[in-house]
Amino acid sequence: xxxxxxxxxxxxxxxxxxxxxxxxxxxxxxxxxxxxxxxxxxxxxxxxxxxxxxxxxxxxxxxxxxxxxxxxxxxxxxxxxxxxxxxxxxxxxxxxxxxxxxxxxxxxxxxxxxxxxxxxxxxxxxxxxxxxxxxxxxxxxxxxxxxxxxxxxxxxxxxxxxxxxxxxxxxxxxxxxxxxxxxxxxxxxxxxxxxxxxxxxxxxxxxxxxxxxxxxxxxxxxxxxxxxxxxxxxxxxxxxxxxxxxxxxxxxxxxxxxxxxxxxxxxxxxxxxxxxxxxxxxxxxxxxxxxxxxxxxxxx
Numbered sequence: 001x002x003x004x005x006x007x008x009x010x011x012x013x014x015x016x017x018x019x020x021x022x023x024x025x026x027x028x029x030x031x032x033x034x035x036x037x038x039x040x041x042x043x044x045x046x047x048x049x050x051x052x053x054x055x056x057x058x059x060x061x062x063x064x065x066x067x068x069x070x071x072x073x074x075x076x077x078x079x080x081x082x083x084x085x086x087x088x089x090x091x092x093x094x095x096x097x098x099x100x101x102x103x104x105x106x107x108x109x110x111x112x113x114x115x116x117x118x119x120x121x122x123x124x125x126x127x128x129x130x131x132x133x134x135x136x137x138x139x140x141x142x143x144x145x146x147x148x149x150x151x152x153x154x155x156x157x158x159x160x161x162x163x164x165x166x167x168x169x170x171x172x173x174x175x176x177x178x179x180x181x182x183x184x185x186x187x188x189x190x191x192x193x194x195x196x197x198x199x200x201x202x203x204x205x206x207x208x209x210x211x212x213x214x215x216x217x218x219x220x221x222x223x224x225x226x227x228x229x230x231x232x233x234x235x236x237x238x239x240x241x242x243x244x245x246x247x248x249x250x251x252x253x254x255x256x257x258x259x260x261x262x263x264x265x266x267x268x269x270x271x272x273x274x275x276x277x278x279x280x281x282x283x284x285x286x287x288x289x290x291x292x293x294x295x296x297x298x299x300x
Contacts, residue, residue, distance in 0.1 A: 024147050025183045027110070030218060031094040031210035038206070043091045045166035049247040051263030054169055060199030061262065065244050067168030068237040070229060079223035081139040083162035084121040085177055087112065088192045088208040095218040110145070110152075114218055123154045123179075130157050137173050145179075154179040164194065164204065172198035186212040202265040255281050 035043050051064070071077060087094065092114040099109040112121040119139035130142055137158045145154035156177040164171050175196035182189050191207040194200070231237075251261035257276065259267075266272055273280075 024107075024152075025150050027152060027181055027183055027188060028096045028098050030213050030216040031096065031188050032213035032216050033091055033093050033208065033210055035091050037208060041165055042089060042208075047250040047253075048167050048244075049261055050165075050167060050250040051169060052261060053268055054164065054263045055200045055202040055204055055265040055268055056169060056263045057199060057201045060170060062241070063170050063199065064168040065247060066239050066241065068239055069168075070237040073228040074236070075225040075227060078225040078228075081119040083139045083159045083171070084112075084119065084141050084143070084156060085159075085162070085164065085171070085175075085192050085194050085206075087114070087121065088190050088206045089164060090114075093213070093216050093218050094188075094210055123152070130155075133157075141177070143179070150182065152179075152181040154181070170199055171196045171204075174198055175200075178203075188212070200265075202268070253283075255283050 040046065048069075051061070056064070082090065086092075094112060094114050097111045098107045099111070100106065101108055106125075108124070108126045110123040110125070112123070121140045121143065123143045123145040125145050127146075128144065130144065135142075135158060137160045139160050139162065141156040142158040143154050143156040145152055147153070156179065159171070159173060159175055159177070161173045162171055162175075163169065171194055175194055175198075177195070178193040180191040182191075188210045189207060190210070191205070194204040194206075196204070248258055248261075250256070251258045257280065260272075260276060260280075
């Protein structure tokens with residue numbers, strides 16, 4: 001009987017070391033961004049005037065219509081970081097590290113960092129409350145998380161204003177974000193849902209898949225602003241309302257009605273295509289970005 005109890009105890013102890021508590025999975029490590037989804041938007045960047053797939057409202061359109069890419073060259077803007085939603089919007093790799101309680105061994109926080117233009121993103125796991133709405137906002141935001149089965153679920157507030165796509169589509173500093181981290185083998189899928197009462201009509205949903213890459217490098221890239229384009233003192237690149245000459249280029253390239261290229265919640269739904277019947281004729285042949293994201297294809 002004593003021997004049976006000892007064997008059972010050792011078996012239970014071994015299982016406790018082999019199985020993560022509360023069915024949690026290990027999401028720490030270096031993850032390579034393979035950019036298999038939304039390649040044009042996440043790598044080269046979307047075209048000016050392309051708001052397709054974004055539930056942008058009239059307020060957001062007014063902001064992005066006035067945007068000019070060269071505004072990024074202003075010294076005071078060169079080192080402004082993208083906000084944490086850029087984890088699934090950009091092409092960078094990702095490193096996730098954990099803080100553990102020295103007594104219990106439980107994880108108290110996850111820290112995420114990547115390559116260029118991404119601020120540190122911390123997910124607190126110790127049930128601390130979110131601060132006052134008037135507390136400081138940062139590019140990384142304030143995030144708390146919990147495990148639901150094998151999925152890490154997080155909620156982010158206190159983001160600074162930022163860009164969703166690199167063609168100027170914004171989110172405001174009132175935006176919040178729901179996050180989901182799910183690992184299957186060596187693949188980590190991250191889904192982020194941006195809710196913005198200022199610039200969006202509906203939640204903006206994006207996901208990205210990362211592959212475990214122990215040999216991957218995620219290096220810090222310090223930013224040193226400098227004068228890139230000489231311009232008169234006080235000049236800020238922009239377009240006045242109704243004077244942006246580039247807004248129709250994307251729609252013209254793909255024979256889209258301009259209304260479809262202007263985005264909005266209705267245009268993100270599959271059934272929106274039915275409204276284009278008779279008005280949309282696909283281009284006869286691809287002229288630009290024909291092989292963007294292609295692997296192993298003989299393309300010019």
